[in-house]
Amino acid sequence: xxxxxxxLLAILFVVPLIRSVxxxxxxxxxxxxxxxxxxxxxxxxxxxxxxxxxxxRKDPVCGTYVSEGLxxxxxxSGETFFYCSEECKKKHLAAKA
Ligand SMILES: [Zn+2]
Numbered sequence: 001x002x003x004x005x006x007x008l009l010a011i012l013f014v015v016p017l018i019r020s021v022x023x024x025x026x027x028x029x030x031x032x033x034x035x036x037x038x039x040x041x042x043x044x045x046x047x048x049x050x051x052x053x054x055x056x057r058k059d060p061v062c063g064t065y066v067s068e069g070l071x072x073x074x075x076x077s078g079e080t081f082f083y084c085s086e087e088c089k090k091k092h093l094a095a096k097a
Contacts, residue, residue, distance in 0.1 A: 057082035061092045 054068040064084045071082035072089050076096075083089040 059084045059088050061088035061095075 056065040057068055057071055058065055059071075060081055060083075062084060066082055066084045068082065071084065072086060074081045074083070074089055074092075081089075081092065083092065
């Protein structure tokens with residue numbers, strides 16, 4: 001019984017120790033990760049995948065992914081199409097007609 005209590009006490013001491021060590025490691029890792037990004041602290045932590053303007057949309061004509069902000073938009077019967085260029089928009093219109 002005493003050995004069991006000793007073990008229990010050991011666990012009670014060791015578990016918070018491990019947790020604090022893990023917490024320190026996690027904090028060290030996140031600060032390291034944030035240092036590697038060029039963005040200032042508190043900014044969007046996501047990597048800059050899209051150079052400018054929002055979600056990526058697929059051009060239905062050539063299959064290129066264009067960011068929503070830069071794409072040429074056309075709304076047709078409730079559906080919005082995103083094109084990389086006027087040419088693709090014209091091609092798509094021609095194909096539908
Ligand atoms: Zn295109």
